[in-house]
Amino acid sequence: MRNGNLIQLCSGRYYQGSGVLSHLGGDAVLLGRRALVVADAAVWPKVEARVLRSLEQSGVDTKIWLFSGHCCPGNVRSAAQAGQAYGAELVVGVGGGRALDTAKIAADHMGVRAITVPTSAATCAASAWLAVEYTDDGAFVGNNWTRYPPFAVIAELDFIVRDCPARLYAAGIVDAMAKYPEISYNIQFSNQWEKNLFSQSAQLLSENTYRLLLEHGCETIEQLRAGKITPALEDCVCAALQVTGVISAMACGGKQAATPSTATSAVCTRNWPPDSSTGSWWAVRWSTNWR
Numbered sequence: 001m002r003n004g005n006l007i008q009l010c011s012g013r014y015y016q017g018s019g020v021l022s023h024l025g026g027d028a029v030l031l032g033r034r035a036l037v038v039a040d041a042a043v044w045p046k047v048e049a050r051v052l053r054s055l056e057q058s059g060v061d062t063k064i065w066l067f068s069g070h071c072c073p074g075n076v077r078s079a080a081q082a083g084q085a086y087g088a089e090l091v092v093g094v095g096g097g098r099a100l101d102t103a104k105i106a107a108d109h110m111g112v113r114a115i116t117v118p119t120s121a122a123t124c125a126a127s128a129w130l131a132v133e134y135t136d137d138g139a140f141v142g143n144n145w146t147r148y149p150p151f152a153v154i155a156e157l158d159f160i161v162r163d164c165p166a167r168l169y170a171a172g173i174v175d176a177m178a179k180y181p182e183i184s185y186n187i188q189f190s191n192q193w194e195k196n197l198f199s200q201s202a203q204l205l206s207e208n209t210y211r212l213l214l215e216h217g218c219e220t221i222e223q224l225r226a227g228k229i230t231p232a233l234e235d236c237v238c239a240a241l242q243v244t245g246v247i248s249a250m251a252c253g254g255k256q257a258a259t260p261s262t263a264t265s266a267v268c269t270r271n272w273p274p275d276s277s278t279g280s281w282w283a284v285r286w287s288t289n290w291r
Helices: 021-030 044-057 073-086 097-110 166-189 199-227 233-250 259-268 277-285
Strands: 014-016 034-040 061-067 090-095 113-118 130-134 140-145 152-156
Touching: 014 021, 014 233, 021 044, 021 090, 021 113, 021 152, 034 073, 044 061, 044 090, 061 073, 061 097, 073 097, 073 199, 090 097, 097 130, 097 140, 140 166, 152 233, 152 259, 166 199, 166 233, 199 233
Parallel strands: 014 152, 034 061, 034 090, 090 113, 113 152
Antiparallel strands: 130 140
């Protein structure tokens, strides 16, 4: 902020609830009438009919590109080429974090905007400005800061609560809670972290989210297993999907962004020790009282 760099917040339009998928077509048609749908192949058969119905009712034609694997150059290139050949005026991403990140980067390559339809609350990828990139073989590369965040997020709870494994929601809780120790560590110890109103506000918001999830996380996992939508579960899903995306954007610069991905990649590929920022992340996570 002090040096005049762009501060881009996350998606400006957010729908959450049972039945909100009906808004997809209305928002899509604001961007165009030809959409490339980047759909996670694992979940597409479950959601295909409702997604296409909403788009068709608003007069939006579609080209389906099925995603599998990683958010990697090969997938991004293939999706973008399919969209360009079709003449797509927008991209709709449907699925988990990797499918949504692929949709976001492909849209950026095409010069169009993206709408995301998350099918789990495992990450804030649906709303975040950044996307996490991997190699074609699945090794972590880093963050891709697209020109624009998603145009809109359609968080259909019939998908996220009633048809999603609880372990993915649990992962989203931990991912959202991680922002508080990550940002707090950087503000206190990093000499590269700019202390300003945005980063300090991100710390306050991340603390509030941390405490919300610490209090209600376990009970809402059981509610999700039962397919029961409660006010507490709705708040926690919003924290994992949208509020954490806002926090990440407000933190400015990505110092804490995607460090869990870095750590996971380092362990899984045995590329240890990882860089210093990830080492700091592990230290903070181990020293934090999770109770």
